[in-house]
Amino acid sequence: DVVFESACFDGTCIRKGALSLGMRTEASAKFEKGLDPLNTLPAVQRACELVELLGAGEVVDGVIDILNYVPQPHTIRMDPERVNALLGTDIPAAEQYRYLARVDIRTADDSCPGGPADVTIPSWRGDVEGIADLAEEVARFYGYNNIPTTLMRGQTTLGGYGAAEILERQVSSVCRAFGYDEIITYSFISPTQYDKIRWPEDYQRRNSFKILNPLGEDTSIMRTTTLPSMLEILTRNSNYRNQDVKLYEVGRTYLPGGEDGLAIESKTLTLGAYGGDMDFYAMKGAIEAILQELRVKDVTFRIGSGLPEELSYHPGRFAEVWSGSDCLGWFGQIHPLVAKNYGVDAEFYCAELAMDELENAKGADPEYVPLPKFPAVTRDIAVVCDRAVTVGALEDCIRRGAKGLLKDVSLFDIYTGSGIPEGKKSVAFNLTLRSDDRSLTAQEADEDVKSILETLKAELNAVLR
Known part of the structure; x- marks a missing residue:
C-alpha cells in the first residue's frame, strides 16, 4: 500500500528557513514565492491517474484533506483610465479587460465594460493586490515596446542642475584647473578653534550652536566659519612633510537668526595653500580667475575694513573682495600668531568667499560680440x-x-x-x-x-x- 501526499508550504517560513540554514533548493525557490494551496488536490489526483495509466497499481477510494488556510478569490476595482494614466498609454477599456481575461482575471459576468468595474482575482494570483498590478498585466500583453516615451502628465519638472549647483560646479572647475584639490571636513568643531584663529572671546562663539550629544569636546559646536577646518588640514599636510599643497572646500556654516530658532546655513568657498610659488598675489590670481569665470563686474580689492575676521590674517597681506557695493569675501596670509597656534612655521594663504554673494554677483551668460572693425x-x-x-x-x-x-x-x-x-x-x-x-x-x-x-x-x- 502506497500513500500519496501533496502539500503546500508557507512561503515566508520556507524563505526564512532556507536563509537561516543556508540551504537553497529548487523546492524552496518555488514555495518561497507563494503557491496556490488549492492545487494540492488536483496534483495528487493526477499522480493517481498516472499510476493507473502506467498499470503500476490500483487506486482505491479515500482522501484526507486538511485545509489550514483556504484563499478566497477577492475583487479589485479596475479603472481603465487609471491604468492608462499609470502606463502613459491610450488603450481602449474593452481591450484591457480582454488582456486580463487571458490570465483568468474577469468581471462577474465575464464582460468587457467600457469603464470601471470589479474584477475577480483567482486564488493562484496572490501577487495581484492593486490597480498597479492590473496595469502591469495589461502592459505585458500590450507590449512594453509599444508604450510611447512621454513625460509625466500634468505639472512636470524637468531634471537639471539648479543655479546654486551650477555655480558650485563652475567654481570647483576653476579651483581644480589651478591645481587645488577638494576636501570635505566636518561641520562641527571645538570651541578652542576660535582661540587659535585669534577671534575675540565673545565674537560669534556665544552664538555657536552646541551639539546635545557630541562625539567629544573637539566636535561639540557647529562652525560659524570654515577657516579652522581648512587650517587643520593644511597643518596636517605640513606635518606630513608635503611641500606644495593647494586645497579648496565648499562647506557650510551655521549662524543664528533662522526661523523657529534654527540656523542660517550658508555655503562658503574656502581656499588654502602653502609652499612652492604661493604668495599673496598667487592667491589673488586664483580669486580673479574665479570671478572672471563667473563674469562678476566691478571687482575691486580693498584694504581691510576692521572686521573681526581680519584678526586671523596678516595685517599687511590681507584684502577684501568687493563687487560694487557688495563684499564677496576676503583673502590673505594667515597671521603668524595663528600659524604658531597650529604649530607650523609655513606661510599659509587662505581665502573665504560667500557662495550666496557670488551667486548674486554672477554676471549674465556671455553673448557674441563681433570683432572690432576699426583699429585701436x-x-x-x-x-x-x-x-x-x-x-x-x-x-x-x-x-x-x-x-x-x-x-x-x-x-x-x-x-x-x-x-x-x-x-x-x-x-x-x-x-x-x-x-x-x-x-x-x-x-x-x-x-x-x-x-x-x-x-x-x-x-x-x-x-x-
Whole structure:
C-alpha cells in the first residue's frame, strides 16, 4: 500500500528557513514565492491517474484533506483610465479587460465594460493586490515596446542642475584647473578653534550652536566659519612633510537668526595653500580667475575694513573682495600668531568667499560680440603718486576719467628710486582706446588721455611723470 501526499508550504517560513540554514533548493525557490494551496488536490489526483495509466497499481477510494488556510478569490476595482494614466498609454477599456481575461482575471459576468468595474482575482494570483498590478498585466500583453516615451502628465519638472549647483560646479572647475584639490571636513568643531584663529572671546562663539550629544569636546559646536577646518588640514599636510599643497572646500556654516530658532546655513568657498610659488598675489590670481569665470563686474580689492575676521590674517597681506557695493569675501596670509597656534612655521594663504554673494554677483551668460572693425589707439602714461595709493584705485580713477573711448587699461610698471621723490612711486599703464563707429584721430585720443590725467590729479593727486 502506497500513500500519496501533496502539500503546500508557507512561503515566508520556507524563505526564512532556507536563509537561516543556508540551504537553497529548487523546492524552496518555488514555495518561497507563494503557491496556490488549492492545487494540492488536483496534483495528487493526477499522480493517481498516472499510476493507473502506467498499470503500476490500483487506486482505491479515500482522501484526507486538511485545509489550514483556504484563499478566497477577492475583487479589485479596475479603472481603465487609471491604468492608462499609470502606463502613459491610450488603450481602449474593452481591450484591457480582454488582456486580463487571458490570465483568468474577469468581471462577474465575464464582460468587457467600457469603464470601471470589479474584477475577480483567482486564488493562484496572490501577487495581484492593486490597480498597479492590473496595469502591469495589461502592459505585458500590450507590449512594453509599444508604450510611447512621454513625460509625466500634468505639472512636470524637468531634471537639471539648479543655479546654486551650477555655480558650485563652475567654481570647483576653476579651483581644480589651478591645481587645488577638494576636501570635505566636518561641520562641527571645538570651541578652542576660535582661540587659535585669534577671534575675540565673545565674537560669534556665544552664538555657536552646541551639539546635545557630541562625539567629544573637539566636535561639540557647529562652525560659524570654515577657516579652522581648512587650517587643520593644511597643518596636517605640513606635518606630513608635503611641500606644495593647494586645497579648496565648499562647506557650510551655521549662524543664528533662522526661523523657529534654527540656523542660517550658508555655503562658503574656502581656499588654502602653502609652499612652492604661493604668495599673496598667487592667491589673488586664483580669486580673479574665479570671478572672471563667473563674469562678476566691478571687482575691486580693498584694504581691510576692521572686521573681526581680519584678526586671523596678516595685517599687511590681507584684502577684501568687493563687487560694487557688495563684499564677496576676503583673502590673505594667515597671521603668524595663528600659524604658531597650529604649530607650523609655513606661510599659509587662505581665502573665504560667500557662495550666496557670488551667486548674486554672477554676471549674465556671455553673448557674441563681433570683432572690432576699426583699429585701436594705444597710449602709455606714467603717473607719480603717494606710495599708499593702490593700483586698483588708480585703475578705477582712469576708467572714470575716460570719455567712453577707453576699452582696456593694464599695468606694466611700478618704479621707486632715482628721480622719484621720497614717499612717492611711479606707476605706468597701457591704455587702449577705440571707437565702434569710426577710426580715432590722434586729437580725440589725446583729449581722452587729458581727461584721465585731470581726474587722476583731482582725485588722487597723481601727476604725469
